[in-house]
Amino acid sequence: MMGENYLFTGFPGFICNQLIREILQKRPEAGMVYVLVQPAMKRKAKEEVSKIARDTVRSKEKFRIIEGDITKPGLGIKQGETEELKQTITHVFHLAAIYDLAVPEDIARKVNVEGTANVNVWVKTLHNIKRYIYFSTAYVAGRREGKLLEKELIRPAEFKNFYEETKYEAEVLVEELKKDIPTTIIRPGIVKGHSKTGETIKFDGPYFIMNFLERLRFLPIIPRLGNSDAIINLVPIDYIISATAYLSFLDKGAGKTYHLTDPSPYTVSEIYEMIMKQLIDKTPTGTLPLSMARVSLSVSAVRRMLGVEKEALDYFTWKGRFDCSQASEDLEGSGISCPDFREGLEAMAGFYMKNKNNPEYQVKIN
Known part of the structure; x- marks a missing residue:
């Protein structure tokens, strides 16, 4: 056979x-x-x-x-x-x-x-x-x-x-x-990276938030980006x-x-706050409207300085919810399930901090 x-x-x-x-x-x-x-x-x-x-x-x-x-x-x-x-x-x-x-x-x-x-x-x-x-x-x-x-x-x-x-x-x-x-x-x-080790191959997606916060950590206050109840999966x-x-x-x-997909995902605002607390031990103060952030990221020098693609902002307001009941049903009994984002955050931030200055991990932003 x-x-x-x-x-x-x-x-x-x-x-x-x-x-x-x-x-x-x-x-x-x-x-x-x-x-x-x-x-x-x-x-x-x-x-x-x-x-x-x-x-x-x-x-x-x-x-x-x-x-x-x-x-x-x-x-x-x-x-x-x-x-x-x-x-x-x-x-x-x-x-x-x-x-x-x-x-x-x-x-x-x-x-x-x-x-x-x-x-x-x-x-x-x-x-x-x-x-x-x-x-x-x-x-x-x-x-x-x-x-x-x-x-x-x-x-x-x-x-x-x-x-x-x-x-x-x-x-x-x-x-x-x-x-x-x-x-x-x-x-x-x-x-995103491995839930236990944080290992990933490039810093895109949620890592754009990490780039943004890490590069602005010197500021006395950092605002939240918009005030969206949109979910990010x-x-x-x-x-x-x-x-x-x-x-x-x-x-x-x-x-x-x-x-x-994550059957119990968090909102963009929750993810942003969790990452900020874990990465730079701060909480957001005030709000930067997404419209203003979008204008700022239309400038290539600003995008490169902050390490963020402006296209990422589209996911901060989009309100789609993925039903994954077919996957959950067919995975039943396998012992395989999606870990909670919060559980893997420490490993994710640790891997990012260790490799943030390595150009191999950073996405080239134009």
Whole structure:
């Protein structure tokens, strides 16, 4: 009987390499691990493969780096390798995407939409495919508000940015594939660092708040940013990884879409106050209207000085609530649940303070 052989896009990215580790630890059926890597990333990929092999106590022969590019037909894979993969791959995990909120439309469309279309076509050529797992985002909802269901894929009247729009369009393409191939769509909330160690790969999302507060800590008083009761859905990487590794192999997970979101999220104001207290031991005084903050962040020098992308402010007022009952139901009995944001805050702030001056972690802000 044939074992399981996996192909991952998005390597050597943080979420991808953590997911590989988790799957190898949980799946005795695991055989070969193939990672699709752009030629420019091959050296880094080799280093990461060596670390994973060491950490999971597996032979490096069980890993294969495949040079390619999802934006090219056939994923840019050499013909000889394509034939081998067609026969051996049982599970495809498609994580490659542009995640930047400020990404220009042409780049987002080329990678997120055209790239996913190419992966979809390629997956349909595999002879032994058991599951196709696509990493989307809960924010395909765009500016739709209220209760947002996992079973819904509704084009909103407007998106907050091209990242959301192109991820929505890519998910539409993957949704169509469900009738032909056992497919699971994963929609994470805003991913933050590990709930126990605080480890992450870049300081975006909630870390923009940390940049803002850290760089203004010298002020005698720091205002709150707006006074919004909007909810912000932050999810630690370890929950995303554990839940994905479980649901990707669950028989009843085929054909489903899961919100891997916090079922009990906090408001923007609560998150802001918690981070301020933990990071600089202060509480906010007064309020800076978001309209004023938006004007300030329209100036590139101010954005760079504060380490904040202006697109992040769109999430401070958006009032969508992600229903994750399907994920919660299918995770029942697994021991996997989303940790409370407050529980991981100390580790999150500690990791940030240790690495705040390391340019590798900071997002380049234009």
